Structure formats: C-alpha cells, structure tokens
Amino acid sequence: MDITILSIFENRCWVNGQWITSEKTLDVTNPFDGSILTSVPILEESVILQAIQDAEIAQKKWKKVSANERSLLLRNWFNLIMQHQEELATIMTLEQGKPLKESRGEIAYAASYIEWFSEEAKRAYGDIIPSNIHSEILVFKEAIGVCAAITPWNFPAAMITRKVAPALAAGCSILVKPASETPLTALALAKLAEQAGFPTGIFNVITGSSMSIGKILTESPLVKKLSFTGSTEIGAKLMAQSSTTIKKLSLELGGNAPVIVFNSANLDQAVQGVMDTKFRNAGQTCVCANRIYVQNEIYNDFVEKLKLKVEALKMGNGLDAGTDIGPLINRKAILKVEEHIRDAMDKGGVLVTGQAKNVNAYCVPTVVKDVTQEMLCAKEETFGPFAPIFKFTTEDEAVQMSNDTEFGLASYVFTQDINQFIRVSRELEYGMVGINTGLISNAAAPFGGVKSSGIGREGSKYGMDEYLEIKYVCLGNIN
Numbered sequence: 475m476d477i478t479i480l481s482i483f484e485n486r487c488w489v490n491g492q493w494i495t496s497e498k499t500l501d502v503t504n505p506f507d508g509s510i511l512t513s514v515p516i517l518e519e520s521v522i523l524q525a526i527q528d529a530e531i532a533q534k535k536w537k538k539v540s541a542n543e544r545s546l547l548l549r550n551w552f553n554l555i556m557q558h559q560e561e562l563a564t565i566m567t568l569e570q571g572k573p574l575k576e577s578r579g580e581i582a583y584a585a586s587y588i589e590w591f592s593e594e595a596k597r598a599y600g601d602i603i604p605s606n607i608h609s610e611i612l613v614f615k616e617a618i619g620v621c622a623a624i625t626p627w628n629f630p631a632a633m634i635t636r637k638v639a640p641a642l643a644a645g646c647s648i649l650v651k652p653a654s655e656t657p658l659t660a661l662a663l664a665k666l667a668e669q670a671g672f673p674t675g676i677f678n679v680i681t682g683s684s685m686s687i688g689k690i691l692t693e694s695p696l697v698k699k700l701s702f703t704g705s706t707e708i709g710a711k712l713m714a715q716s717s718t719t720i721k722k723l724s725l726e727l728g729g730n731a732p733v734i735v736f737n738s739a740n741l742d743q744a745v746q747g748v749m750d751t752k753f754r755n756a757g758q759t760c761v762c763a764n765r766i767y768v769q770n771e772i773y774n775d776f777v778e779k780l781k782l783k784v785e786a787l788k789m790g791n792g793l794d795a796g797t798d799i800g801p802l803i804n805r806k807a808i809l810k811v812e813e814h815i816r817d818a819m820d821k822g823g824v825l826v827t828g829q830a831k832n833v834n835a836y837c838v839p840t841v842v843k844d845v846t847q848e849m850l851c852a853k854e855e856t857f858g859p860f861a862p863i864f865k866f867t868t869e870d871e872a873v874q875m876s877n878d879t880e881f882g883l884a885s886y887v888f889t890q891d892i893n894q895f896i897r898v899s900r901e902l903e904y905g906m907v908g909i910n911t912g913l914i915s916n917a918a919a920p921f922g923g924v925k926s927s928g929i930g931r932e933g934s935k936y937g938m939d940e941y942l943e944i945k946y947v948c949l950g951n952i953n
Contacts, residue, residue, distance in 0.1 A: 475793065477511050477568050477658070480561045485512045487681055488664035489521070490528040491674030496521070500654055500681065505571040505801045505835055506791050514657045516682040522649075522690050525678055529620045529647040530696050532675025537617040537645035539673075541596045544643055548592035550670035555585045555663070562662055566630055567792040569656045571800040571835070572755050574792055583915065584631035584663075587933065588639045590917035594938045595643035612947040617645030618722060619698035621941060622691040624651045624684070624712070626704050627803055628758045630659035636921070636932045637701045637724075638677060644941035646699070647676040649691065655803055657681045692716045699941060702726070703760070706881075706926045724930030724940050726760065726922055728855050729883035732876035733763045733912075734898065736869070737771045739888035743910060745779045747888060748861065751912030753787060753839060756799050757859040758807070761884035761906070761914065764856055765845075767864045767872050777843050777863055781827050784839045784861070801835030802858060811837045811858030817850040818842045818862055826863075847875055855881070869894065877903045883923035886912060905931075 486493040496515035563577035603611035623637040641648040652660035664679045692715035699722040706727040752763040792800040815830040828840025845862040866872045885904040905923035908914040920931040
C-alpha cells in the first residue's frame with residue numbers, strides 16, 4: 475500500500491507551527507516485508523535548540539490561556555483523531571506491524587487520554603490550609619514549563635498522547651521525539667493537532683538520532699520535565715544526563731510481569747487473561763505476561779487449554795483481515811525471543827507448541843512448560859510471543875518467585891478467593907496489579923512501576939500532577 479495517499483500522512487517535522495525538512499533523512503520501513511515507506515528528517519542540533527527556545531516563548535502564553543479553552547482545544551483534537559481512526563490505524567500498522575484491529579484499538583485508547591485530560595484541565599485544584607490567626611496558607615498548582623517526551627515504537631500513538639495530553643492540559647508546551655522505527659503516527663497526530671487549532675509552538679514533533687536528541691533535551695536548562703518510555707538501561711542514562719539541570723522525570727521502563735494462577739481460579743478466565751496480556755502486539759508490550767506461574771493442581775489443565783488457544787492464533791500481514799499476530803519490529807527482536815526459547819528448552823523446559831527457530835519477520839507463538847527460575851526468561855524481559863509456564867505449590871512460593879526480579883511494573887493474579895487476592899496484592903512489589911483480568915490500562919488509572927521499572931505515573935489525576943509544580947503562598951494580614 476502507498477502510505478502517501480492517506481490524507482493525514484506527513485513525513486516532515488512539526489516545529490513551532492511549521493512543517494520542516496532537512497538534508498539528512500532516516501528511512502522508515504514496514505516490518506512485514508522490509509520495504510521503505512518513506513523517510514523523515516534528521517534534524518540538526520541548532521534546529522532543536524531553537525525549537526526549545528520557541529517552545530518556552532509559546533508556553534509563557536499558553537499557561538495564561540484559560541483552562542476551559544485548553545480543554546476545548548484538546549476536545550477538538552480528540553474528535554479529529556476519532557474521525558481519522560482508520561487512517562491513523564493504517565499508518566500504525568504499516569510502520570509498526572501490529573494487526574489492524576489492534577491499531578484501531580490503540581487509536582481509541584490513545585484518544586481516551588486526550589478526552590480524559592481535556593476534562594482534567596479544569597480540575598488542577600490548589601488548597602487553602604488552615605493556619606494561625608496571623609496568616610493564610612495558599613497552595614497553587616502551576617504548569618512546570620517546557621516539557622520533552624521520548625516515546626517507544628510498540629505503541630506509537632498511546633505513548634504520545636498520555637504524555638502530551640496532560641502536559642497541554644496543565645499549560646505546558648512539549649517537544650516529542652518519537653521512536654525512529656515509528657515516527658509517522660506521531661507526525662499524523664501532529665497534523666491533526668494543527669487542525670484542532672493549538673497555538674504555535676506548544677506541541678512539536680522532532681525526529682532524528684535518539685542519542686543526540688536525548689542529550690540535547692536532557693542538558694537544556696529550558697526543558698523542565700522529561701517523560702520517557704523505554705528500556706531501563708536508556709532510562710538510567712537519561713536520568714543521569716538530566717541531573718545537571720535537576721529536571722522533573724517520569725520514567726516508564728522495563729517490565730518482567732508475572733501472572734499467578736491459583737487453584738481456585740476460573741480456569742477459562744485465567745487462560746483468556748493470559749492470552750490478552752501475553753499475545754497482544756505479538757508480546758511486544760511492557761506489561762505483557764513474561765512469567766506464568768500456575769499452581770500444581772490445575773497446571774496440566776491450564777497448559778492444555780492455553781495450547782489450544784495459542785494454536786488458533788493466525789499470523790500474517792497486519793493489514794489482512796483475521797490476522798492475530800503480526801511481525802516483530804526487527805530481526806534483533808526475533809533473535810532475543812529465539813534465545814529465550816532455546817535457553818528454556820536446553821535447561822529442561824518442554825515444548826508445548828510453537829518453535830524455537832523462526833523465518834522472515836515472524837515469531838511463531840510458543841508455549842514451553844516446566845520452566846524454572848534459573849532460565850533467562852525468568853530474569854529478562856522477552857518482548858515477544860513466548861509464554862513460559864512455571865509450576866508452584868504454595869502462595870508464599872508464588873509471591874517469592876514473582877518478586878524475584880529487579881523490575882516492578884505490572885503483575886496479574888487469578889483467584890476466586892477474595893482474601894487471597896487482597897493478601898497477594900499487598901505482597902506483590904509492583905506498581906500495578908490486575909486481578910482476574912489481563913487488560914489493566916485505562917486513562918483514568920495511574921500507570922507506572924516501582925524498582926527498576928521507573929518513577930512517576932501516567933494517566934489519571936496523578937498523571938496531571940506530573941506536569942504541575944506546587945507553589946506555597948503565605949498571605950499575611952491585610953490591613
């Protein structure tokens with residue numbers, strides 16, 4: 475398909491209200507067949523530095539715009555995104571590979587953050603704190619200033635809107651650096667933002683070298699806040715680079731999500747929950763099931779039911795109707811999945827379905843049972859359609875194995891015992907716990923992790939606070 479025929483296609487950067495190009499460019503490829511879709515600019519440092527300065531000028535005006543007007547503009551953007559859902563989904567599938575039905579779902583999910591924060595724009599409440607008779611304590615919440623966002627390739631729309639929407643709602647300006655693999659969704663969103671009527675300079679999309687742009691954004695004293703979604707390794711580097719300018723940070727980093735299926739679980743519900751969280755986006759999600767712990771009494775039944783579900787998945791081009799599993803983003807991703815499968819089988823794991831060696835751009839959905847804590851998949855994030863099944867006996871054992879990781883993003887529990895889910899939810903060292911569901915993301919919920927999975931929260935009223943500073947004003951007696 476020729477991507478350039480889509481009405482919202484754009485391959486230029488959106489900077490200070492202008493569409494700009496550069497002499498140097500970066501190819502964007504279709505992971506399904508490796509074909510080049512188009513190319514985008516590799517912006518020079520001077521252009522990015524000027525964009526930051528322009529964003530600061532724009533932000534000083536934007537923060538004075540009424541919350542109601544900011545809300546209306548965000549709502550305009552939301553409406554335009556939903557009107558162009560099919561085109562946005564097509565662009566996403568072409569550059570990222572996920573099935574079109576998943577791309578449509580992501581566009582709706584991404585838009586939900588804009589809708590949510592269009593409403594929260596009017597609810598950045600401060601406080602009046604009781605004091606002594608000589609003064610009043612006032613607490614204001616004010617926009618932090620110029621923000622920057624660096625986003626990943628696995629969710630090219632949602633990872634942008636859940637950073638941009640609260641920033642704009644709070645009165646901040648923002649520069650977005652999308653992943654080099656998937657910049658076209660970001661640029662299409664910018665085109666719709668232009669049509670929505672946002673003032674010049676408050677929302678910018680810049681493309682180019684991730685390393686050089688990250689260094690520019692972190693070292694600029696004008697950038698007051700950085701939000702990053704990606705690996706823990708890169709997040710740590712960005713955190714270190716930001717230290718000289720003491721930035722506010724939101725970091726959503728790596729995961730190693732456990733799923734605990736207890737004997738009391740509704741087995742069909744648990745199997746479907748694992749399918750939902752493990753194989754969405756071909757397993758390329760930060761909250762997908764990475765380790766599946768199943769209690770001994772139901773272990774064999776669970777494995778058989780999961781096997782049937784996995785074998786029914788259809789691999790293919792994301793644009794084809796009926797495709798459940800699209801290509802992985804690149805060959806490096808495939809090799810990592812293959813490594814984890816081979817390691818598990820070499821150390822005693824038993825292949826249930828699938829294969830360790832793949833061809834072309836796909837990874838065959840694979841299930842291996844009798845997996846142990848000594849295997850690579852227990853320690854590292856796989857990021858692909860490989861489901862390793864562990865067996866456990868006691869609740870304490872399951873919790874201990876689940877917490878045996880540096881990561882702490884998402885976790886999942888399947889049980890019909892209300893006391894058990896309360897106990898286990900308290901004991902799990904994770905920022906998010908799904909009970910009897912594999913789908914936990916929601917614009918109204920605080921998304922984020924603990925330990926090496928990051929700091930800060932996105933979505934919900936707490937996500938709004940990430941873009942606000944608290945100012946204390948002491949009001950003395952007025953004579």
